[in-house]
Amino acid sequence: MSGKLLEMKGVTKRFPGVYALKGVDFELEIGEVHALLGENGAGKSTLMKILNGIYSIDEGNIFINRNEVQIHGVKDAQKYGISIIHQEISLVPYLSIAENIYLGRESVTKTGFIDQKTMYENAQKLLNDFDLGLSADTTVNKLNVAQQQMIEIIKAVSFHSKIIVMDEPTSSLTEKEVDFLFKTIRNLKEQGVGIVYISHRMNELFEITDRITVMRDGTYIGTVITKDTTNEKLISMMVGRELTNYYVRDFSVSDECVLKVSNLTKKGVIENTSFELRKGEILGFSGLVGAGRSELMKCIFGLDSFEQGEIFVKGNKVTIKNPNDAIKNKIAYVTENRKEEGLFLIQSVQYNVTIKILDEFMKFFRVNSKVENMETNNYIKELSIKTPSPNQEVKNLSGGNQQKVLISRWLATKPQVLILDEPTRGVDVGAKAEIYSIMNQLVKEGVSIIMISSELPEVINMSDRVAVMCKGKIQKILTKDSFNQETIMHYATGGN
CATH class of the missing domain: 3.40.50.300 (P-loop containing nucleotide triphosphate hydrolases)
Structure with a gap:
């Protein structure tokens, strides 16, 4: 035909x-x-x-x-x-x-x-x-x-x-x-x-x-x-140009542990899960749909409760009952579901970028608009957000630009631990390269990143180590010299 x-x-x-x-x-x-x-x-x-x-x-x-x-x-x-x-x-x-x-x-x-x-x-x-x-x-x-x-x-x-x-x-x-x-x-x-x-x-x-x-x-x-x-x-x-250095990483990790999760359990979802995150590291989390990766991160960030387990930040045991507790401990979380759980779609780009740090611009109950504008424009430029102005409603942006606005919001909180759940889902190759470059710059500055991704090339090229989950458990944590697509899929499907 x-x-x-x-x-x-x-x-x-x-x-x-x-x-x-x-x-x-x-x-x-x-x-x-x-x-x-x-x-x-x-x-x-x-x-x-x-x-x-x-x-x-x-x-x-x-x-x-x-x-x-x-x-x-x-x-x-x-x-x-x-x-x-x-x-x-x-x-x-x-x-x-x-x-x-x-x-x-x-x-x-x-x-x-x-x-x-x-x-x-x-x-x-x-x-x-x-x-x-x-x-x-x-x-x-x-x-x-x-x-x-x-x-x-x-x-x-x-x-x-x-x-x-x-x-x-x-x-x-x-x-x-x-x-x-x-x-x-x-x-x-x-x-x-x-x-x-x-x-x-x-x-x-x-x-x-x-x-x-x-x-x-x-x-x-x-x-x-x-x-x-x-x-x-x-x-x-x-x-409109040749795109070189698609995956950008400088691999240099310290031995300092910034986040430790010990025996975290949420009945029927997460079972006895433990891992450590080092300073300046990208720790990839891989696994099939339903493996429990996002559910684990929501527990760490205080979006969900858990029955047992402990969380340590820089060696100190912390209690995280809600996202505000996590933010106080310099933990940020970029959700995979930006429209339902992340963005205020009928608000402006500026509102979405600065909402978590608004107190920095407040004096005598008034917002210093000049400083807020500068902060917003800085992230618009740094992440190449395509928008006619900072006042554009986020619902009018493309999916990829909405994702970059959400990432900007959490970068503005100056986190020490940044959890990225599917950070490049629905994002084009040019924007992906920009996000990878930003991630690389962040870890060079000492920020530690947990990256959940369903794209194995992304996990392999950006991660220092990879935690592979299956049915609510971490099946294996692989080092840089020991992971490839076959090995990750072996453990993701329940292999020993």
Whole structure:
């Protein structure tokens, strides 16, 4: 099968104070997987939200099967066979899996009532087809992030759409689930479905896509055939320059212990866990989804309680019952779920950066705006946050720039221990390199970092040591000269 399924020509979109898109072209063939690649803020998600009717188009034209169409809302997009899987999960937490899959298009009986039996049977068949081992009547809030992401994918497939947009679909998936997703994508291709695939994981693009279109700063840069290009070529197109020294590390760690966790236990979650963190070290935490890495860090930071165990900071036993206790002990935590647990989305960049250190700018109950502005602008510059001004609402920034705002907030507290939970999830290669450089500079200055990451190349290249967790336990702590992908996965899957 071949032929033009979708054409977007000269698409332009403006937001207050900024051009999000400027005359962008994009096309999709029948049965093609076409990647959209670009740094955060390049306009990829904006372009796809226009296609899905979430944003209105200011200028340009959209053609489906060579016929020009007007998309004024999500219903229009569905009418034309378009579905989108968003980067941020948008399921209703207190509804069942079946109710989420068929929300707004429930089966009804002849008498006009919702046909629960048929709806649940159809949903269960979809779940069984994907071999998830889940029941259709399970409420979504009982699922982990990876399972919720798979439900989003199943929901999109259930529309029988001819165009499916996948925005960072693997960001929360395990290797097994990624393999299954790719198998699903190949099956959809054989049925003539066109897939727009947005991802920062370059290895995925070379495995699953046919063509790649690169965007930069809201403009179209070019389209290449995947098998005819290289990593280096794509990165150069994305950032406008060659990107060298991608992983930046100077390995020099002292023997001084700054954080010691002893026999920490949270029933059913963490079991008898102990480790030490040294000054100027990056201690990587690896493991499969559900291994207990984030849960362990939330206990250390005071977000969750634990039944037994002790925490020592620089040799002194400390009691941490809440995040304020952790902050007083110079511990900071950048959560993996920036939108629900980290950011104030309707507040400005400046508000989000300085909220934890506001008392530094206060005098006689008044804020010294000049000093606060200087502090904010310093982090905007240091982390290359793309924003029209410090007063821009964070919800209007791209996902990667939101992540950099959240990191800035905790750097502003001048921590001695910085916990980074998936610090580069949803972040482009240019921004990743900047974050790695910042991490390296921090450890050179004596800050100690705990980094949870699902990306093994990131763990291997940035860590001094790696703690591998499995089922709530630290299975093994590996030194720099003894870890590689095979060794880490051996212990992550329960190996001795």
